[in-house]
Amino acid sequence: MNLVAKPLEKFVTNSLEQHWMPFSANREFKNAPRLIARSEGMYLWNQNGDRLIDGSSGLFNVAAGHGRREIADAVHAQMLQNDYTAPFQLGQPTSYALAAKLAKILPDPFNHVFFTNSGSESIDTALKMVMAYHRANGQSQRLRFVSRERAYHGVNMGGVSLSGMVRNRETFPVVMPNIVTIRHTWDADQTFTRGEPERGAELADDLQRHCETYGASTIAAVFVEPVAGSTGTLVPPKGYLKRLREICDRHGILLVFDEVITGFGRLGKPFAADAFEVMPDIITMAKALTNGAIPMGAVSVRDEIYDTIIDAAPENAIEFFHGYTYSAHPAACAAGLATLQIYEDEGLFERSAAMSEYFLDAIWSLKDLSVVRDLRGYGMMAGVEVAPEEGKPGIRGNELQKRLFWNGCHVKWTGDTAIIAPSYIAERSHIDEIVDSIRKTLETL
Numbered sequence: 001m002n003l004v005a006k007p008l009e010k011f012v013t014n015s016l017e018q019h020w021m022p023f024s025a026n027r028e029f030k031n032a033p034r035l036i037a038r039s040e041g042m043y044l045w046n047q048n049g050d051r052l053i054d055g056s057s058g059l060f061n062v063a064a065g066h067g068r069r070e071i072a073d074a075v076h077a078q079m080l081q082n083d084y085t086a087p088f089q090l091g092q093p094t095s096y097a098l099a100a101k102l103a104k105i106l107p108d109p110f111n112h113v114f115f116t117n118s119g120s121e122s123i124d125t126a127l128k129m130v131m132a133y134h135r136a137n138g139q140s141q142r143l144r145f146v147s148r149e150r151a152y153h154g155v156n157m158g159g160v161s162l163s164g165m166v167r168n169r170e171t172f173p174v175v176m177p178n179i180v181t182i183r184h185t186w187d188a189d190q191t192f193t194r195g196e197p198e199r200g201a202e203l204a205d206d207l208q209r210h211c212e213t214y215g216a217s218t219i220a221a222v223f224v225e226p227v228a229g230s231t232g233t234l235v236p237p238k239g240y241l242k243r244l245r246e247i248c249d250r251h252g253i254l255l256v257f258d259e260v261i262t263g264f265g266r267l268g269k270p271f272a273a274d275a276f277e278v279m280p281d282i283i284t285m286a287k288a289l290t291n292g293a294i295p296m297g298a299v300s301v302r303d304e305i306y307d308t309i310i311d312a313a314p315e316n317a318i319e320f321f322h323g324y325t326y327s328a329h330p331a332a333c334a335a336g337l338a339t340l341q342i343y344e345d346e347g348l349f350e351r352s353a354a355m356s357e358y359f360l361d362a363i364w365s366l367k368d369l370s371v372v373r374d375l376r377g378y379g380m381m382a383g384v385e386v387a388p389e390e391g392k393p394g395i396r397g398n399e400l401q402k403r404l405f406w407n408g409c410h411v412k413w414t415g416d417t418a419i420i421a422p423s424y425i426a427e428r429s430h431i432d433e434i435v436d437s438i439r440k441t442l443e444t445l
């Protein structure tokens with residue numbers, strides 16, 4: 001692995017106050033900060049110079065490990081060559097090269113890619129594509145969107161509207177109208193299921209019920225995370241996604257896979273669509289596209305969707321009224337190209353598939369701990385759910401995240417569930433180190 005050479009630096013800052021940190025307990029954090037001064041490979045170094053293993057590959061995006069020189073060099077060279085090109089009605093070579101490379105990795109009918117800067121922007125973009133497609137297709141009465149309980153689709157208003165997480169809905173109640181949810185797939189009777197649960201495909205029939213309640217011809221699209229990530233790795237039951245696909249096909253409803261976490265090898269195949277052998281109509285992606293080095297997201301659509309939207313517009317008119325100042329930023333494209341090259345050269349998606357069994361074995365070794373309430377996992381992604389403190393959901397998870405940090409391991413917690421998703425460069429010894437650290441930390445309870 002080619003790494004950027006860096007001196008070991010201590011973190012120096014005069015004040016933490018001015019930065020309003022995202023998804024953080026600002027007051028608590030600033031009283032006892034956890035700061036990262038350096039990262040390399042599977043490791044991070046904190047403000048005291050202590051080494052931590054990265055059990056969540058950042059936020060599940062640093063799939064090729066930290067500090068990759070190839071990416072840094074590509075970004076540096078691109079910035080010197082051409083730092084910025086206005087992306088509306090102007091082009092620069094790297095975006096076409098990246099879109100073409102992505103089209104090769106994406107499933108067959110996906111040959112067009114729209115660039116964004118994050119997963120949240122990808123969701124907003126996908127919502128607009130759905131609307132534009134139905135309008136172009138003479139179906140503009142399709143204005144209802146279907147999402148799921150326990151869904152997370154990012155933080156922009158589109159994603160919050162689709163969200164199935166109560167905290168999002170309570171704090172930000174003014175959302176898009178006409179969104180209905182179907183049930184989540186977690187089942188208390190199937191805890192500790194490794195891979196896809198046997199029972200639950202019929203939960204997809206909730207969509208059919210909505211068709212019967214609201215009229216199928218009013219429903220535009222269904223948004224699903226193939227494996228719900230941010231609510232703790234909820235693996236779909238066997239046959240569930242296929243059944244959703246069938247119901248969508250029956251009624252002309254578009255199926256959107258939010259692959260912001262599951263894309264780029266996390267499930268051992270390029271995309272979850274490949275892993276579960278179910279083809280959606282639209283795929284949103286972000287996280288591992290640039291290995292976390294530069295913000296970037298993307299949305300890809302089946303050819304038929306692209307052609308319909310493009311062909312419906314008058315000649316020489318802008319076909320899709322949407323785009324960001326930083327869509328297809330040259331530095332992000334350069335990072336994306338270098339990242340996809342690393343995945344290919346090092347066979348990292350195959351490596352993810354090959355390591356999955358060892359990884360899940362290691363996770364399942366935690367089953368004997370009495371505080372562990374459920375284990376779930378697929379590919380290189382697992383949820384370790386602990387029993388909540390009496391009447392205080394999420395408090396134990398927050399405490400454990402801190403204890404783990406000081407015990408030498410970074411893991412992202414969501415409520416009382418740890419989401420373990422290491423980089424695909426992880427050796428068995430790294431996985432052992434992550435799981436040992438989790439065991440030791442859980443034993444302190």
Ligand SMILES: Cc1ncc(COP(=O)(O)O)c(C=O)c1O
Nearest residue numbers: 118119120152153154258260261
């Ligand atoms: C499935 C899914 N969609 C969308 C997002 C939002 O991505 P971002 O944080 O890059 O906006 C996330 C982030 O975790 C996600 O997991």
